[in-house]
């Protein structure tokens with residue numbers, strides 16, 4: 001079980017400043033997938049009891065975190081190699097009719113050529129198949145020692161954080177992402193998940209004050225995070241800016257996308 005820092009004071013400041021996020025981040029959840037295949041029989045969640053038991057995040061369901069999945073030297077090596085991919089680019093998002101360039105570079109891949117993905121008015125540049133190293137990492141995830149052989153991914157999105165000035169604002173991913181497995185490579189970054197709550201109004205029409213539960217921990221170099229089930233419906237997640245961090249991080253988010 002990984003040790004969490006819940007609702008720490010420093011976290012609060014970070015969450016508040018992350019809330020004043022640039023407009024480019026605001027609509028990140030408005031992602032739509034389309035294509036021709038909806039055969040999701042191949043898309044099964046992680047069920048391996050040993051993994052689920054050992055790495056469950058306390059206080060949440062369907063979120064799992066393994067801090068030392070691979071040795072840190074290997075993680076650095078993978079990051080350097082992925083850094084040289086030719087598919088990295090900065091998406092141009094349309095927000096309230098204006099075009100804004102996202103500060104975070106991404107690279108997107110699918111196993112099937114027909115997969116199309118859109119977010120914030122932007123058609124994601126999708127490449128197929130997965131690059132050899134990404135394929136190798138996916139195969140290492142899908143073993144009996146890790147997630148289990150049956151856990152396959154049809155899409156992955158890589159994110160590049162050159163340093164702590166690059167963040168990802170508070171968002172949830174589309175529910176069509178049945179499973180998201182994130183491999184973190186490089187600089188350690190803070191990860192915050194926050195419960196989504198619908199605040200009721202009182203007789204005067206004022207919204208009730210409720211403190212959403214927050215979960216916050218560090219995503220280590222070579223770590224593994226799994227989100228599945230209802231997680232996107234129940235929680236937001238974000239990686240705030242951390243100006244003191246000067247080192248780069250790349251995340252690979254392996255996904256099972258129904259499209």
Ligand SMILES: O=C(O)CCC(=O)C(=O)O
Nearest residue numbers: 157159168173182251253
């Ligand atoms: O970089 C990460 O670990 C998270 C990225 C993320 O939330 C996303 O791509 O939707």
Ligand SMILES: [Fe+2]
Nearest residue numbers: 171172173237
């Ligand atoms: Fe996300």
